[in-house]
Amino acid sequence: MNRRTLRHLIVILLTLATAGIVAAAKKAEPIKNNRFMSFPMVIGEWTGTEIPMGAYVYRGIETPYLFLREYRSAGRRDPVSLSIVWFDDTNIAFHTPEACLGGVSNEVKESGLAQVRLGGQDHTVGKVIVNLGGMDQMALYFFDVDGHVTTSQSDIRLTVLMKKLRLKRSSASFVRVMAPITTTEEKALHELAAFLQAVYPILPEYTYTDRILQK
Numbered sequence: 001m002n003r004r005t006l007r008h009l010i011v012i013l014l015t016l017a018t019a020g021i022v023a024a025a026k027k028a029e030p031i032k033n034n035r036f037m038s039f040p041m042v043i044g045e046w047t048g049t050e051i052p053m054g055a056y057v058y059r060g061i062e063t064p065y066l067f068l069r070e071y072r073s074a075g076r077r078d079p080v081s082l083s084i085v086w087f088d089d090t091n092i093a094f095h096t097p098e099a100c101l102g103g104v105s106n107e108v109k110e111s112g113l114a115q116v117r118l119g120g121q122d123h124t125v126g127k128v129i130v131n132l133g134g135m136d137q138m139a140l141y142f143f144d145v146d147g148h149v150t151t152s153q154s155d156i157r158l159t160v161l162m163k164k165l166r167l168k169r170s171s172a173s174f175v176r177v178m179a180p181i182t183t184t185e186e187k188a189l190h191e192l193a194a195f196l197q198a199v200y201p202i203l204p205e206y207t208y209t210d211r212i213l214q215k
Contacts, residue, residue: 031088031171031213035206036065039084044198046071048082061085062093071195078180080195085174086207089160094143094153094174107131113151114140116193118200125196126151129185138188139178140196146170146208173207175199 041048048069065086070079087093110129115122125142142149145159156172163170177195181188205211 028090030090031169031209033065033086033212035212036086037067039067039206040202043071043202045073045075046195046198062091063087076191078182080177080179080192082199083176086171088171089164089169092157092160092172094156109136114189116140116196118149118197123149124151136181137178138181138185138192139176140192141174141176143172143174144203144207145172169209169213171207171209171212173203
């Protein structure tokens with residue numbers, strides 16, 4: 001067998017093996033996240049309250065693991081909203097933040113990126129400015145695949161696929177914080193980043209696959 005034929009054979013075998021692993025992964029049972037809704041209502045100086053959502057929201061998002069909360073701090077006039085959506089590796093179906101925030105009466109005015117320090121490292125997160133009910137609000141968001149922070153949905157799927165190829169289960173979360181821009185965009189960004197820094201260390205216990213699978 002010459003070298004070229006051997007290379008082709010290796011590629012074919014790897015392709016078949018990958019297809020078999022992915023097919024087996026698709027038959028896997030969904031992961032039950034019994035920790036998710038226990039996400040803390042009190043985070044440092046912040047105290048949260050639930051914002052009720054209709055059944056149509058759960059149908060549209062395609063997962064029961066989501067919440068929207070409003071957190072208030074004694075040192076801040078305006079609240080910060082926190083939304084977290086969680087999927088396991090059998091159903092990764094995130095929607096773009098612009099699509100979720102933009103509606104009939106809402107105007108997405110700006111969409112870009114920002115740098116935020118989380119867990120001692122600088123991370124790139126998404127930034128959206130949207131007009132809701134006549135007031136400009138800023139949202140910061142990112143996707144988290146068991147510690148891998150990204151703003152790319154294709155990156156999420158690639159990371160999940162690579163874990164499947166290693167025969168490991170995985171999950172992914174969408175994290176968004178939002179607050180009104182009452183003075184300047186710089187101040188809103190600073191305050192949202194500070195809140196994210198308080199939230200980030202708590203995420204693993206309620207959204208990371210290894211913690212959820214612990215008995």
